[in-house]
Amino acid sequence: MSTISKALGLLDLFSEAHPRLGLTDVQRMTGRDKATVHRHLTALEEIGFLEQDAGTRAYRLGPAITRLAGMRARTVAEVEMVRSVIDALSRDAGELVHISRLQGFDLVDVYHAELHDHPVRVSFDAYGLPPLFATASGKAYLAFSTSGLLDMALADPRTVQEGAARPDPHAVAAELSQIAKRGYASNRDTLRIGVSSVAIPVFDASARAFATCSIAYPTSRGGARRAADLAALLMSRGRDITEAMGGAVPPDVQTIWTPEAERAAS
Amino acid sequence: MSTISKALGLLDLFSEAHPRLGLTDVQRMTGRDKATVHRHLTALEEIGFLEQDAGTRAYRLGPAITRLAGMRARTVAEVEMVRSVIDALSRDAGELVHISRLQGFDLVDVYHAELHDHPVRVSFDAYGLPPLFATASGKAYLAFSTSGLLDMALADPRTVQEGAARPDPHAVAAELSQIAKRGYASNRDTLRIGVSSVAIPVFDASARAFATCSIAYPTSRGGARRAADLAALLMSRGRDITEAMGGAVPPDVQTIWTPEAERAAS
DNA sequence: TCTATCGGTTCATTATTTGAACCACGCCAG
DNA sequence: CTGGCGTGGTTCAAATAATGAACCGATAGA
Numbered sequence: 001m002s003t004i005s006k007a008l009g010l011l012d013l014f015s016e017a018h019p020r021l022g023l024t025d026v027q028r029m030t031g032r033d034k035a036t037v038h039r040h041l042t043a044l045e046e047i048g049f050l051e052q053d054a055g056t057r058a059y060r061l062g063p064a065i066t067r068l069a070g071m072r073a074r075t076v077a078e079v080e081m082v083r084s085v086i087d088a089l090s091r092d093a094g095e096l097v098h099i100s101r102l103q104g105f106d107l108v109d110v111y112h113a114e115l116h117d118h119p120v121r122v123s124f125d126a127y128g129l130p131p132l133f134a135t136a137s138g139k140a141y142l143a144f145s146t147s148g149l150l151d152m153a154l155a156d157p158r159t160v161q162e163g164a165a166r167p168d169p170h171a172v173a174a175e176l177s178q179i180a181k182r183g184y185a186s187n188r189d190t191l192r193i194g195v196s197s198v199a200i201p202v203f204d205a206s207a208r209a210f211a212t213c214s215i216a217y218p219t220s221r222g223g224a225r226r227a228a229d230l231a232a233l234l235m236s237r238g239r240d241i242t243e244a245m246g247g248a249v250p251p252d253v254q255t256i257w258t259p260e261a262e263r264a265a266s
Numbered sequence: 267m268s269t270i271s272k273a274l275g276l277l278d279l280f281s282e283a284h285p286r287l288g289l290t291d292v293q294r295m296t297g298r299d300k301a302t303v304h305r306h307l308t309a310l311e312e313i314g315f316l317e318q319d320a321g322t323r324a325y326r327l328g329p330a331i332t333r334l335a336g337m338r339a340r341t342v343a344e345v346e347m348v349r350s351v352i353d354a355l356s357r358d359a360g361e362l363v364h365i366s367r368l369q370g371f372d373l374v375d376v377y378h379a380e381l382h383d384h385p386v387r388v389s390f391d392a393y394g395l396p397p398l399f400a401t402a403s404g405k406a407y408l409a410f411s412t413s414g415l416l417d418m419a420l421a422d423p424r425t426v427q428e429g430a431a432r433p434d435p436h437a438v439a440a441e442l443s444q445i446a447k448r449g450y451a452s453n454r455d456t457l458r459i460g461v462s463s464v465a466i467p468v469f470d471a472s473a474r475a476f477a478t479c480s481i482a483y484p485t486s487r488g489g490a491r492r493a494a495d496l497a498a499l500l501m502s503r504g505r506d507i508t509e510a511m512g513g514a515v516p517p518d519v520q521t522i523w524t525p526e527a528e529r530a531a532s
Numbered sequence: 533t534c535t536a537t538c539g540g541t542t543c544a545t546t547a548t549t550t551g552a553a554c555c556a557c558g559c560c561a562g
Numbered sequence: 563c564t565g566g567c568g569t570g571g572t573t574c575a576a577a578t579a580a581t582g583a584a585c586c587g588a589t590a591g592a
Contacts, residue, residue, distance in 0.1 A: 003549070003579075004273045004309040011334055019341035023570055033551045038571060043270040051350055057570060061338035063347065063510035068277055069335030070471065070514050072327035075285035081329065084317055205336065244329035248336050269548075269580065289539055299582045304540065323539060 006032070007040040011049060011061065020058040073246060079111045081244050086213070089237050090115040093230055095217040096122050099202070099241070100137055105156050107137050107212060122195055122216045131156075133167050136187040136199035137212040142172075143179035144201040144209040144253065150176065182265035183238075183254030184231045194219050198231045200238045203247040213241055232257035272298075273306040277315060277327065286324040339512060345377045347510050352479070355503050356381040359496055361483040362388050365468070365507070366403055371422050373403050373478060388461055388482045397422075399433050402453040402465035403478040408438075409445035410467040410475040410519065416442065448531035449504075449520030450497045460485050464497045466504045469513040479507055498523035 013021060013029050021029075027037045041059055044050040048064030072081075082099055090097040090113035097114070100107035114121065132138030132153050142150050154169055179185045188196045199214035215230050235257045242249050254261050279287060279295050287295075293303045307325055310316040314330030338347075348365055356363040356379035363380075366373040380387065398404030398419050408416050420435055445451045454462045465480035481496050501523045508515050520527050 001579095002305070002309045003269050004306065005313055007270045008274075008310075008313050008315065014334075014337060014341065016337075016341055024568080034570085035551055035572075036549075039268070039549080040270065042571095043268045044274075047271055047274050049274065051346075054350075054353075060342055060346065061334060063351075063506070065331060065334045065338055066347070066512045067509040068280075068327060068331045070509060070512060071280060071282075072331055073471070074514065075280065075282055076326055080317075080319075080326065081332070084320075085329075087320075205339070240329070243333040243336060246332045246336060248340065290537080300539085301541075301582055302580075305580080308540095 003040075007044060008049075010037075010040055010044065011065075014059075014061050020053065020056070020060050022056075022058045026059075069246070078245065081246075082111060082241055083113075085237060085241050085244055086111055087113045087115055089113075089213075089215070089234070093215050093217075093233055094118065095215050095221075095230070096124065098124070098137065098214045098216065099211060100214075101211040102141060105132065105153055107132070107135070107141065110211065118221070120218050120220065122218060124216065130191055133172055134187075134191045135214075136185045136197040137214045139176060139179055139185035139187075140199040140201050140212045140214070141209055143176040143185060144203075147173075178265040181254065182261045183235055183257070186227050186231065188222075188227065189219055196222050196227065198227055198234055200234055201253075202238075202245065203242045203249055203253075205246050205248060207248045207250040210247070211245075213238070228257065228262065269306075273310060274315075276303075276306055276310065277331075280325075280327050286319065286322070286326050288322075288324045292325075335512070344511065347512075348377055348507060349379075351503060351507050351510055352377055353379045353381055355379075355479075355481070355500070359481050359483075359499055360384065361481050361487075361496070362390065364390070364403065364480045364482065365477060366480070367477040368407060371398065371419055373398070373401070373407065376477065384487070386484050386486065388484060390482065396457055399438055400453075400457045401480075402451040402463040403480045405442060405445055405451035405453075406465035406467050406478045406480070407475055409442040409451060410469075410516075413439075444531040447520065448527045449501055449523070452493050452497065454488075454493070455485055462488050462493065464493055464500055466500055467519075468504075468511065469508045469515055469519075471512055471514060473514045473516040476513070477511075479504070494523065494528065 010026060010030070013026060018025070023034065023038055023041065026041065027034045030037060041050060045052055045059065045062065048062045048067070050059045051062040052059050086097050086099055094116040095114075096112065098112045099110045101110050102108075112124070130138075132142055142153065150173070154167070154172070184198055184200045186196070186198045195216060196219045197214050197216040199212050201209040202211040202213055204210040213234065215234055217226070217230065235255060239249050239255055249255060276292060276296070279292060284291070289300065289304055289307065292307065293300045296303060307316060311318055311325065311328065314328045314333070316325045317328040318325050352363050352365055360382040361380075362378065364378045365376045367376050368374075378390070396404075398408055408419065416439070420433070420438075450464055450466045452462070452464045461482060462485045463480050463482040465478050467475040468477040468479055470476040479500065481500055483492070483496065501521060504521055505515050515521060
């Protein structure tokens with residue numbers, strides 16, 4: 001293990017629970033020698049990755065991190081920020097992965113990846129056009145937004161005229177509540193016969209949902225547990241996606257798949 | 267020089283001018299051996315401080331930086347973020363240093379430091395109450411805001427009723443224009459007899475002024491060149507202050523004191 | 533095809549990191 | 563007041579990790 005990794009790994013020790021750490025705190029958490037830890041801490045402080053409180057001598061995350069994050073925000077496009085995560089997710093799931101952003105009342109594609117070689121693929125030409133209630137992404141978004149947005153979406157004329165069945169507000173609200181509880185939304189042959197999907201929300205710096213990430217797959221490739229498996233995989237990357245885009249996951253959001261949450265929501 | 271500093275120093279090579287760097291780019295910029303550079307780059311990539319483009323193999327700033335910056339924003343108070351810079355500035359200037367934020371039409375104190383031992387000190391009890399035109403901070407703020415704010419401030423009834431002399435809009439606009447050109451605002455005995463100050467704006471992530479930093483000093487301690495000297499010192503820290511708070515300095519702002527800018531503005 | 537340049541790798545040499553012991557300070561209980 | 567304990571921080575021989583000249587393979591142009 002390189003000294004670089006060891007030193008930078010120290011930064012990950014700083015959290016909401018432990019925003020300030022003293023030398024011995026870090027020493028205990030890492031199990032490394034005190035002298036080593038001290039040298040790493042001071043090295044990180046010298047370049048501004050940490051700051052030391054003059055009074056308590058405790059360390060906290062430093063200004064260089066904020067400075068570099070600003071540089072990244074200015075020089076790296078939103079697409080680049082999520083590309084590697086989405087690509088990896090697509091490879092691991094073996095399915096089509098989408099990340100979309102709300103514009104008006106549509107979820108428009110930011111980036112998508114389909115890095116597998118199954119001969120059967122999901123077509124997504126019309127992605128983003130269906131009303132929010134019809135897609136897993138849309139439901140994931142609505143479930144983690146203020147209810148005001150749901151009312152507005154219900155009142156949107158385009159939503160109403162789309163398709164034959166006008167959604168029942170109570171049924172929609174009930175489903176969104178389940179989605180919020182278990183942490184992800186899903187669809188099975190609802191929008192298009194043969195296409196299923198699971199989706200989670202992506203949050204911005206104010207911890208508000210502003211985008212979604214979804215996995216779409218042919219229902220034919222999905223056995224009984226496929227949806228749950230893909231949901232678990234998707235949720236395990238949710239925090240990475242949100243944080244790569246500079247966002248923060250609200251503390252009350254279910255971020256890991258568990259059988260308990262699954263049952264509790266149904 | 268520790269390997270930690272060497273490796274993390276590589277991150278500073280990434281800029282608006284060079285957002286993506288290849289192995290040999292970095293090698294040339296640093297003069298270090300290619301193997302060394304490569305190991306550093308891959309070490310930084312492994313922990314997410316850099317990302318490598320799958321196609322071009324060029325490196326760019328990675329998601330871990332953004333993630334940690336979010337953590338810092340959530341766990342370190344605004345005051346802590348600037349404390350060390352302001353403290354250092356106060357020590358170096360040997361005067362009272364203020365950082366204030368606009369709330370309504372007042373600049374309210376966020377933090378101040380007076381780390382010197384001169385017997386003569388500036389009182390600042392009423393700081394934040396005078397109208398924006400009367401303080402260097404207020405003028406610094408207005409000079410780097412949209413002119414709409416100036417109009418609103420001029421129309422603000424409290425502004426109008428304060429003091430005897432109602433400000434001449436044209437004179438104010440002319441002064442603000444000079445301030446914008448040279449990069450800082452100054453006052454000499456205008457608000458209170460015996461008190462002078464210099465001030466610069468602080469910008470947020472959208473590169474809009476949202477706060478100010480100022481140095482206040484007794485006019486008695488200020489010779490002919492004191493204002494310019496303090497302004498030069500203040501401006502040299504301006505970028506650090508803005509970036510420590512997660513902001514970005516607009517590219518067209520004068521950020522270093524020069525005799526040319528000083529002359530051009532007057 | 534030949535050459536230059538790119539990213540990346542290897543392995544003996546070298547220099548840096550490491551850690552047990554040590555120091556100084558502040559705090560608390562007796 | 564004092565002695566013990568827990569801090570943060572330092573030292574220097576020993577151990578280990580970083581280094582760099584040479585090398586590899588791929589790619590793009592001339």
